[in-house]
Structure formats: structure tokens, C-alpha cells
Amino acid sequence: MSAADLPVAQPVRWALRPELRLLRSELLLIFGRRRNWAGLAVLAAVPILLATVVRLSGGPAAGEGPNFLSSVVDNGYYVPLAALAISLPLFLPLAVAAISGDAIAGEANVGTLRYLLAVPVHRTRLLIVKYLAVMIFAVAAVGLIAVVGLVLGVALFGIGPVTLLGGEQIGVGEGLLRLVAICGYTAAGLAAIGAIGLFISTLTEQPIGAAITVLVVTMASFILDSIDQLSWLHAYLPTHWWLAFGDLLRQPIYLENVERGLLSAGAYIVIFWTAAWARFSNRDVTS
Amino acid sequence: MDLAVESSGLTKRFGRQVAVDSIDLAVPRGAVYGFLGPNGSGKTTTIRMLLGLIRPTAGRHALLGSAMPAGSGRVLPKVGTLIEGPGFHPYLSGRDNLRRLDAADRTADPATSRARIDAALARVGLTAAAGKRYRAYSLGMRQRLALAAALLMPRELLILDEPTNGLDPQGTREVRALITAVAEAGTTVLLSTHLLSEVEQICTDVGVMHQGRLVAQSSLAALRASVAPRARVETAQPEVAGRVLHELGMSEVSVTGQTASGRLAGVAPEKAVAALVEAGVPVRGFTVVEPDLEELFVSLTGEGFDVSG
Numbered sequence: 001m002s003a004a005d006l007p008v009a010q011p012v013r014w015a016l017r018p019e020l021r022l023l024r025s026e027l028l029l030i031f032g033r034r035r036n037w038a039g040l041a042v043l044a045a046v047p048i049l050l051a052t053v054v055r056l057s058g059g060p061a062a063g064e065g066p067n068f069l070s071s072v073v074d075n076g077y078y079v080p081l082a083a084l085a086i087s088l089p090l091f092l093p094l095a096v097a098a099i100s101g102d103a104i105a106g107e108a109n110v111g112t113l114r115y116l117l118a119v120p121v122h123r124t125r126l127l128i129v130k131y132l133a134v135m136i137f138a139v140a141a142v143g144l145i146a147v148v149g150l151v152l153g154v155a156l157f158g159i160g161p162v163t164l165l166g167g168e169q170i171g172v173g174e175g176l177l178r179l180v181a182i183c184g185y186t187a188a189g190l191a192a193i194g195a196i197g198l199f200i201s202t203l204t205e206q207p208i209g210a211a212i213t214v215l216v217v218t219m220a221s222f223i224l225d226s227i228d229q230l231s232w233l234h235a236y237l238p239t240h241w242w243l244a245f246g247d248l249l250r251q252p253i254y255l256e257n258v259e260r261g262l263l264s265a266g267a268y269i270v271i272f273w274t275a276a277w278a279r280f281s282n283r284d285v286t287s
Numbered sequence: 288m289d290l291a292v293e294s295s296g297l298t299k300r301f302g303r304q305v306a307v308d309s310i311d312l313a314v315p316r317g318a319v320y321g322f323l324g325p326n327g328s329g330k331t332t333t334i335r336m337l338l339g340l341i342r343p344t345a346g347r348h349a350l351l352g353s354a355m356p357a358g359s360g361r362v363l364p365k366v367g368t369l370i371e372g373p374g375f376h377p378y379l380s381g382r383d384n385l386r387r388l389d390a391a392d393r394t395a396d397p398a399t400s401r402a403r404i405d406a407a408l409a410r411v412g413l414t415a416a417a418g419k420r421y422r423a424y425s426l427g428m429r430q431r432l433a434l435a436a437a438l439l440m441p442r443e444l445l446i447l448d449e450p451t452n453g454l455d456p457q458g459t460r461e462v463r464a465l466i467t468a469v470a471e472a473g474t475t476v477l478l479s480t481h482l483l484s485e486v487e488q489i490c491t492d493v494g495v496m497h498q499g500r501l502v503a504q505s506s507l508a509a510l511r512a513s514v515a516p517r518a519r520v521e522t523a524q525p526e527v528a529g530r531v532l533h534e535l536g537m538s539e540v541s542v543t544g545q546t547a548s549g550r551l552a553g554v555a556p557e558k559a560v561a562a563l564v565e566a567g568v569p570v571r572g573f574t575v576v577e578p579d580l581e582e583l584f585v586s587l588t589g590e591g592f593d594v595s596g
Binding site: 015016017019021022024025028029032033034109110112113114115116117118120121122150282284285286 | 303335339341342359360363364366368371372373374375376377378379385388390391392393397409419425436
């Protein structure tokens with residue numbers, strides 16, 4: 001085939017299809033990478049390990065151990081909840097930090113950023129697609145833990161009417177809907193970390209450094225959140241509202257903290273995505 | 288003149304250091320333009336500015352008649368690039384890396400993607416290694432993959448930064464033949480290089496960079512014409528021959544061993560031969576030596592070029 005047989009470049013109009021094509025390519029890049037498979041395997045191992053250990057040992061005495069763990073023996077429904085609660089302080093932020101820190105810095109590091117920009121991919125477009133992919137990864141990571149936990153929980157312990165935190169019971173169907181809501185809320189909190197990660201990723205050409213920085217920020221937020229003397233600051237910390245997902249297991253659902261949590265996540269996303277854009281859209285790309 | 292690349296006063300300062308100092312590029316459409324200069328002379332910074340990767344400190348430029356960077360969305364799909372060496376995802380195969388770049392191009396038709404990728408891989412001789420992970424590629428294969436990426440779409444302009452870097456002599460010949468073929472099909476090529484031999488072999492035009500400045504720019508033919516060829520006489524009586532050449536009006540006459548030479552500067556070679564014979568000089572050999580570009584460039588830049596390639 002010679003160049004003459006090939007279609008000539010058309011003038012640029014905005015269309016959805018090319019954007020989906022780039023997003024798909026981005027997701028293939030994330031989910032096709034062995035390193036990320038290993039990370040997802042670690043996430044999936046949490047509910048597996050938890051359910052297996054509880055099954056073999058008969059479970060901790062009531063009132064001991066992490067949240068929900070004591071209820072696992074009675075109802076497989078609590079396996080995903082317990083696994084999410086265990087993963088939230090470290091594994092999930094770590095996974096999102098690795099992916100978001102890699103977003104721009106990873107491309108700069110291997111020298112693909114200059115070629116993407118010369119294709120051309122408009123810088124704003126690249127940041128949008130990169131961030132969408134980070135969000136999708138956050139949803140996938142949380143969803144993976146929930147699905148693996150639920151399947152294994154049902155298999156090992158069965159599933160029945162769900163006892164809520166106040167002692168009320170709801171049916172399995174409503175329980176599953178609430179689990180979906182909890183996953184969505186958790187993913188929103190992680191997406192805020194992802195936005196911070198995207199911004200940090202525009203500052204450096206070292207993806208590992210960016211990921212570590214994001215994790216340090218997350219850990220610092222947890223630590224500051226645990227210092228009572230800084231209570232005035234707590235509401236502004238990105239991780240402060242994360243554990244409010246428990247409020248979705250009350251009857252009636254207590255929404256005040258969840259709403260503030262979503263507002264906080266939204267604010268972090270807007271601020272840090274904008275900061276990433278401000279930094280990246282004018283930066284000299286010398287990588 | 289219709290210019291594929293045009294800049295005026297293009298300048299880039301990094302802090303106090305001036306990397307590119309007010310250059311006025313003029314690359315005619317259809318040319319193979321050798322952007323020649325020693326390492327560190329500002330070629331790559333210029334190329335990054337042309338493509339909108341680096342913001343110029345001053346000046347403006349246009350590609351294919353559209354002002355940059357405003358026109359980049361429209362123009363860059365018609366521009367194939369190789370910027371400061373290949374850059375690909377190491378854990379993806381060569382083919383998957385091209386797929387990724389094709390997916391990023393909103394002007395690329397997904398329906399023809401496979402055919403275009405196959406054609407580009409075939410053109411650079413990478414078909415057999417297309418499924419291998421990029422990290423397993425040799426430097427030469429990486430360079431070829433970068434060229435394949437530059438040829439993914441029909442291009443009106445190729446901007447290639449040191450395209451034969453890291454290639455063995457056979458690969459170098461193939462790449463030069465490829466560039467010549469692309470140029471013959473009507474694509475303008477801007478080729479940055481530090482190899483004078485590369486310019487002499489495949490370029491029609493040349494711009495010479497030195498310490499951030501464009502010290503010379505013209506067609507190669509005009510440049511050659513600006514320096515008159517030399518006449519060289521082999522004889523047992525070089526002193527006499529030298530005097531004859533001098534009397535004919537040649538400049539820079541020199542006599543060494545068994546030869547005498549002088550710059551022709553308008554003197555017809557046959558007239559010189561006749562004059563030598565008439566003066567009784569026993570001429571064993573008479574050659575017209577084409578001007579040495581390297582000599583010219585050294586005089587322009589005060590530095591030598593690596594001419595080994």
C-alpha cells in the first residue's frame with residue numbers, strides 16, 4: 001500500500017468516538033500492564049484471605065477485630081464490607097497513588113509524552129482522559145474487592161437478611177443496593193486522591209516518586225485526622241469522611257456525613273484537576 | 288516561495304542561557320532540509336518549539352502555512368515526527384505501541400488502523416519483530432519503530448531528529464533510502480543531523496546551526512556554487528604550473544610536491560589545460576576538485592563535524 005491509497009486527514013471536529021478510542025487505549029495501558037495486575041491481585045487477596053481465615057478459625061469473638069469482621073461468620077454479606085474497611089487505610093490508596101502518579105510522569109519517563117503531544121493530543125484532552133482512566137481504575141479496584149468478597153462470602157457463609165448497625169434488618173436485595181452505594185462512595189474518596197496524584201504527576205518525570213508522594217499525602221491526612229488538637233482541620237482533610245460509608249448501613253440512611261464526604265471529594269477533584277491543568281497546559285515538555 | 292516550515296525570530300531562553308537565538312527558518316515545500324549542527328547547537332530545542340512542546344521565549348513560526356501553536360490540532364496530524372530518539376512503552380509490543388499512537392490521533396480512521404500499522408511496520412522492515420515487546424528491541428529496531436510511527440498517516444511534512452542515530456551502516460543506508468523515497472512522493476522532510484555526509488547524500492537544502500544561531504541557510508546547490516571548485520595539476524614541474532595557474536587569474540594557488548592547484552573562479556578548465564600545455568608543462572593529470580562542504584562549514588562554525596557516518 002502506498003501513501004496515496006490512504007485517507008487524507010480530515011479537519012478536526014469534536015466527536016465522541018475518537019475520545020472513546022483514546023480512553024480505551026488508556027484503559028488497555030492500565031489494565032494490560034502486569035504490574036497493575038499484581039496490584040489488583042493483592043486487592044483481590046484481601047477478601048480471599050479474610051474470608052478463608054475467618055472460615056478456618058471460626059471468627060473472632062464478638063466485639064473484637066476490625067469492623068464487620070465479627071459479623072462475617074453469620075452472613076457472607078459482610079465479607080466485602082470487612083475487606084473494604086481493611087483495604088481503605090493502605091491498599092486502596094496505594095493502588096490509586098500508583099496509577100495516578102504514573103499518569104503523566106510515567107509517559108514522560110519513558111519518552112512517550114512528547115510523541116503523544118505531537119500526534120497531537122491536546123494537553124487538556126490528555127488530562128481529561130488520564131483522569132477518567134484513574135477514576136475508572138478506582139471504581140474497578142473497589143468493585144473487585146466487593147465482588148470477590150461477596151462471591152466468596154456467599155460461598156463460604158451463605159447470605160441472608162442484613163442486620164444494620166442499629167440492629168434493624170433489611171432484605172438481601174436492599175443490602176446489595178447499599179453495598180453498591182458504599183462502593184460508589186468509597187471510589188469517590190479514592191478519586192479525590194487520584195486527582196491529587198494527577199497533579200503531582202505533572203510535576204515530575206519520576207512515576208515512582210509521584211506515587212510515593214501521593215501515598216505520603218494520604219498517610220499524612222490520616223495522621224492529622226487522628227490528632228484531636230487539630231480538630232478544626234479535620235473536615236478539610238481528603239480522607240476525613242471516608243469511614244462515613246458506615247452511615248449507609250443505618251436505618252434510615254444517615255446522609256449528612258456522606259454528603260459532606262462527596263462534597264469534599266468533589267472539591268478536591270475540581271481543585272487538583274484544575275491545578276494539574278494550570279501546571280501542565282503551559283509546561284515546557286523537555287522529557 | 289511556499290514554505291513548509293517558517294519561523295521568524297524564534298528564540299528560547301532557559302534561565303539566562305540562550306538555547307536558540309532568533310532563528311529564521313525557511314524550509315521550502317518538497318525539500319529535504321538538512322538541519323545541521325554539532326550536538327548542543329540548539330537543533331532539538333528548535334524542533335521541540337516547532338512542534339509546540341516548548342513555548343518560544345520570542346518569535347513566531349508556522350508549519351504548512353498555519354501559525355503555531357494555534358493551528359497544531361489541524362496541522363500536526365499531517366506532520367510525522369521523530370523527536371530526540373524513540374520513546375515507547377517498554378512492556379508493549381511494537382505493534383501495540385503503534386496502535387496506541389494511532390488511537391490518540393483523532394483524525395485517524397480506526398477502520399484503516401490495522402492496514403496503516405502493517406504498512407508502516409513493513410516500510411521500516413519491522414514486520415517480523417512487530418509482536419515483540421519494545422524492551423527487547425535493539426537500538427536500531429527502536430529507531431525503526433519511531434520511523435514507523437512517523438509514517439502511520441499520510442504526511443505532508445516529516446520532522447526527523449537524528450533519524451540514523453544508533454543504526455548500523457546497513458540500517459543507515461535503508462533509512463536514508465526510505466527518506467529519499469518519502470521525499471520523492473512529495474513529502475517535505477526536515478532532518479536534523481550532525482553528520483555532514485548525511486546532508487551531502489540526501490538533502491536538497493541545508494541550515495547550519497551553531498551555538499543557537501542559524502549561521503547559514505540555502506539550497507545545497509547554491510551553497511556549492513558559492514565556492515568555486517579547484518583545479519589540480521599533477522606534473523614534474525609544479526612550480527611552472529603554479530605560475531601558469533596564477534597568470535590565468537586563479538586565486539589561492541598552492542604548490543606541493545608534484546602538484547599545483549588553484550581555485551578556478553571562472554576560469555574554464557579546458558582553457559587552463561591549454562595554457563599549461565602551451566607553457567610546456569608536462570601535464571600528467573588534471574582534475575577539477577568539487578568544493579569541500581566540510582571546509583565551508585568549519586569556516587562557518589569554527590568547529591568540525593563528525594563526518595564518519
